[in-house]
Amino acid sequence: xxxxxxxxxxHERQKALISSILKKERVPHAFLFSxxxxxxxxxxxxxIARKLLCQTGEDCGFCRSCMKVKKLTHPDLLVLDHQYLxxxxxxxxKKNLKxxxxxxxxxSSISIDFIRGNEEKKIKGINEEVIRHPxxxxxxxxxxxxxxxxxxxxxxxxxxxxxxxxxxxxxxLITSREGDVPVTIKSRCVKVLFNPLPQDLIKGYFMNTxxxxxxxxxxxxxxxxxxxxxxxxxxxxxxxxxxxxLGELILGKKKSHVLITLVSEHIAKGNRExxxxxxxxxxxxxxxxxxxxxxxxxxxxxxxxxxxxxxxxYNLEWxxxxxxxxxxxxxxxxxxxxxxxxxxxxxxxxxx
Ligand SMILES: [Zn+2]
Numbered sequence: 001x002x003x004x005x006x007x008x009x010x011h012e013r014q015k016a017l018i019s020s021i022l023k024k025e026r027v028p029h030a031f032l033f034s035x036x037x038x039x040x041x042x043x044x045x046x047x048i049a050r051k052l053l054c055q056t057g058e059d060c061g062f063c064r065s066c067m068k069v070k071k072l073t074h075p076d077l078l079v080l081d082h083q084y085l086x087x088x089x090x091x092x093x094k095k096n097l098k099x100x101x102x103x104x105x106x107x108s109s110i111s112i113d114f115i116r117g118n119e120e121k122k123i124k125g126i127n128e129e130v131i132r133h134p135x136x137x138x139x140x141x142x143x144x145x146x147x148x149x150x151x152x153x154x155x156x157x158x159x160x161x162x163x164x165x166x167x168x169x170x171x172x173l174i175t176s177r178e179g180d181v182p183v184t185i186k187s188r189c190v191k192v193l194f195n196p197l198p199q200d201l202i203k204g205y206f207m208n209t210x211x212x213x214x215x216x217x218x219x220x221x222x223x224x225x226x227x228x229x230x231x232x233x234x235x236x237x238x239x240x241x242x243x244x245x246l247g248e249l250i251l252g253k254k255k256s257h258v259l260i261t262l263v264s265e266h267i268a269k270g271n272r273e274x275x276x277x278x279x280x281x282x283x284x285x286x287x288x289x290x291x292x293x294x295x296x297x298x299x300x301x302x303x304x305x306x307x308x309x310x311x312x313x314y315n316l317e318w319x320x321x322x323x324x325x326x327x328x329x330x331x332x333x334x335x336x337x338x339x340x341x342x343x344x345x346x347x348x349x350x351x352x
Contacts, residue, residue, distance in 0.1 A: 005047055009205055010197045028190045030162055030171040035194030037176040038229020042145055045172035049077050049141040075135040080114060081145035088123050108271060112153040127161050130169045140169050147173040148180035155182050162188045196226020206231060222301055225279060233276055242266050243280055251308050260347050268340035278330045285323045288314055322350040
């Protein structure tokens with residue numbers, strides 16, 4: 001297994017587990033990678049694909065296969081993720097995805113077209129792909145991100161394939177919401193659980209690899225909640241600025257309709273924005289709770305707001321009610337099309 005996983009940070013237990021499984025005579029054909037969003041589950045699966053498809057069998061990183069896997073153009077690697085769904089949907093004339101709620105919904109769910117195929121829409125179905133022999137190597141790797149987004153029809157159509165695929169196929173199903181994955185799918189997979197990365201590992205990555213200065217790397221690693229993906233999100237000035245405005249609105253309890261509309265619009269742009277900012281709000285109220293109720297500032301996540309929280313008076317009931325409200329919104333948001341309005345409502349609700 002020389003060289004494999006060399007580009008993956010952390011997740012040592014998972015590396016050892018997968019390495020030992022791949023050495024076995026009979027390798028399971030389906031895995032479920034479960035864990036927080038943005039902690040590298042898909043990158044991990046792609047790294048396994050590179051190892052399995054590499055012409056030297058070593059994940060050399062330089063052969064034709066390795067290069068193609070890196071560019072996601074290898075014919076024996078199918079990656080069904082958000083980019084692919086968006087691409088496939090725009091192909092048959094569904095543009096302006098961000099302006100029409102219906103279409104956003106369609107893009108984030110994995111419809112039966114992606115399992116059975118749809119000639120008219122030029123979508124290749126997984127079920128018809130898996131029965132073909134691999135084009136170049138001995139294996140075909142199929143990665144499906146956000147497997148919880150399979151529609152019921154799609155999940156049913158996929159089950160048989162997942163149960164008895166021709167043996168040159170390997171599936172890596174990925175989820176950050178394991179509770180929403182149908183049990184029938186889960187039960188056919190070997191589950192690998194991914195943990196959040198330690199904060200110092202993330203800080204080191206941002207300082208050494210991305211050359212972020214220490215103070216900024218310190219804050220970003222603290223608010224990333226164990227996820228490099230989240231950290232990269234916070235590297236963008238615009239996102240950090242929206243976070244600052246949001247924090248000041250809540251901690252200052254100043255209702256500004258203009259600002260509330262502005263931040264809500266930005267946040268409602270996508271599912272990822274929504275879930276990260278909801279996570280931020282939760283962590284902010286959690287910080288208030290830790291400082292005001294537990295008198296414990298040592299494990300504060302949002303260090304840049306700690307001083308304001310310490311020097312202000314907040315009602316504990318308000319903090320607890322807000323935490324409850326945020327959690328409720330997070331659940332409803334998954335099914336609600338008008339995220340902008342939902343977020344705005346939430347802000348008015350938790351600002352007292
Ligand atoms: Zn190679």
